[in-house]
Amino acid sequence: MTGSIPTIDLSLLESPEGHAAASRDVLHAMEHVGFLAIKNIPGYDERRLLEAAKWFFDSPLEDKLKIGKRRFNPKQPNIYKGYFPCQPAANESKTTSYKEGLDIGIDVPAELQHQLPPWPLKHLYEPNLLPQADTPESVAFSKTLSDHLAVVQRASHAIMSVLAVGLGLPSDYFLPLFEPLPLSTLRLIHYPYRPPAAADTSAEAAATEGEPVLHCSEHTDSGFLTILATFDFKGLQILTGDGRWVDVPPRPDVLVVNIGDTLAKLSGGRFKATRHRVVDLRQERYSVPFFYEPRYDVDISKPFTHRPLQAEGEASPKSHGGSPPRTLLAVPRMSDHLLAHPQKTPPFPHLPSEWYGVWLLGKIKEFVEYGDVLETVETESDGSCELPPAAMMADA
């Protein structure tokens, strides 16, 4: 089945009327669907991004492994950022993940190094691993990634400012939760063509029981927002409130946005972190999600505001009228998976368990590509993860 998700035209945000209408639409989508789409995204170059992804994943495995995470390249110290190859086997929770990928985040500038968190959270800010800048193609690749990172960061700020205004808050209300060291990740993904016989046994068994073979099992994302490029590839599906899986069809130059666990949790369950998955349509597929994530030390144990909010359907604080005020806490609207099954926080006695970064280390264990991260840090002793500068790592 094909579903339609609301689309926000970012070019309309310039005018006060456009901003107010977008605020209304974003609030409605976040409360009822958990997914929306954005179009007219300043600077977004879909073709260039897809070409870059294809260039990287087409290169020989041994080249990609040069910037692999430590699990795949023992010469590299990174355990969080970098390249990971396909891992067809299911992990302990039997989730499927048939993809290879490259994770990058912000490069922490020298003047902010002293603000990095202690072990083990320091791992989450590892230097990026990118192909050595020794050909015009590799230089162009890195430039495309950093340009796209800037585009989706700006789009995330725009959506959060529209959301804040919709909630009757100042437009920059959420910014301090991200600056100066957001934990955001940009990920390039390649799902290779997988002939039926090559699909892992659990996936094939599921298929014979009427369930589709999956490239990526159902899950929710961790952070505030995800901004996803799917190019013209089908396969993304979201789970509706009444338990049906519906397709999110690709549209040219449009990015898909969804809410992550943290925004759902901080909204007291008012906004939805909708479960989604990727179906294997027996074709090669590329996608590029950007996970917009707060600073490591944001307290995610309490809803972010108890301030009165405008009533549903009202566009801006000015139109508040005589409607009864609501609070985020007062709207326990949906039985969000996260609220029903709170994530176990790993025990790091020297760190507050309410911190986003601490919770994240526990959450990512459910994803095959991060399956080893928590185990690895638990076997380290405090201070054993001193990282060399990025320039040294590129040569490893």
Ligand SMILES: O=C(O)CCC(=O)C(=O)O
């Ligand atoms: O590949 C896609 O379209 C979605 C990927 C996804 O859901 C994820 O990486 O969290």
